[in-house]
Amino acid sequence: GNGNGGIRAAANNLHRLLKHMSKTKQRMRIPRGIYLAPMVRGSELAFRTLARLRGDAALCYSPMLRDRDVLSVASDSDPYRFAAAREGELRIDAAGRTDPAEEAAYLMLRDTNRADCANLVVQLCGSDPGTLGRATAAALDAYSRNVGTFPAGIDLNLGCPQECASRENFGAFLDPGAAISCVASMRKAVDDASGANCESGKIPTLSAKIRLLES
Numbered sequence: 001g002n003g004n005g006g007i008r009a010a011a012n013n014l015h016r017l018l019k020h021m022s023k024t025k026q027r028m029r030i031p032r033g034i035y036l037a038p039m040v041r042g043s044e045l046a047f048r049t050l051a052r053l054r055g056d057a058a059l060c061y062s063p064m065l066r067d068r069d070v071l072s073v074a075s076d077s078d079p080y081r082f083a084a085a086r087e088g089e090l091r092i093d094a095a096g097r098t099d100p101a102e103e104a105a106y107l108m109l110r111d112t113n114r115a116d117c118a119n120l121v122v123q124l125c126g127s128d129p130g131t132l133g134r135a136t137a138a139a140l141d142a143y144s145r146n147v148g149t150f151p152a153g154i155d156l157n158l159g160c161p162q163e164c165a166s167r168e169n170f171g172a173f174l175d176p177g178a179a180i181s182c183v184a185s186m187r188k189a190v191d192d193a194s195g196a197n198c199e200s201g202k203i204p205t206l207s208a209k210i211r212l213l214e215s
Contacts, residue, residue, distance in 0.1 A: 031058040031119065034051075035061070036051040038063055039061075043060065044063065045111045052119075058119060061121045062112075062121065064157055065135075066124075066125055067131045067134075068131065071135050073109070074138035074139075074141065108139065120152055121151065122151045122154055122155065123155040123156075125157040125165070137189040139151075141193070152205065153204045154186060154190060156182060157171050158172065172211050179208070190203070190206050
């Protein structure tokens with residue numbers, strides 16, 4: 001039935017992914033040490049810098065970016081829409097809310113620099129393989145154009161247990177078969193971008209944050 005077909009397709013995607021990883025693992029260098037986890041309104045540039053200076057953080061994750069917001073920033077043709085974000089301003093209302101696309105623009109276009117990218121992992125979330133693949137390519141292109149280099153890696157959020165993740169079917173609520181397809185799509189996007197890398201030899205890693213405990 002359709003269920004078995006979906007399982008077979010997911011298994012084939014996993015096989016291709018593992019085959020690719022066996023070929024590329026020698027090129028990947030995953031540092032050991034302390035990792036600064038992705039935190040909403042917590043793991044921005046200022047705190048990442050502090051974690052590196054005072055905690056010797058080996059990798060620092062960005063706050064989570066929704067795939068659709070990354071694509072919104074990348075495809076927007078209005079030069080004024082994200083002007084405030086480009087200048088380092090992020091509008092926050094009395095309830096602490098921001099426009100999601102504006103926040104993504106601020107994090108991608110302003111809240112980073114070349115030194116930051118040396119061990120920065122940009123975390124994305126979503127549930128559709130095609131959308132996540134395009135968002136991965138768009139994020140890498142944005143960092144390449146605005147900072148002059150790729151971040152150290154791209155990460156897929158497979159661990160978020162919050163209500164928003166349940167509503168939108170991402171994070172810990174993403175179906176395992178869909179998760180495999182999402183990772184495969186993102187892997188292809190990373191490889192395609194690396195083929196035209198502005199900094200020869202730099203290949204961003206691809207990872208997935210998975211929650212191991214129920215708490």
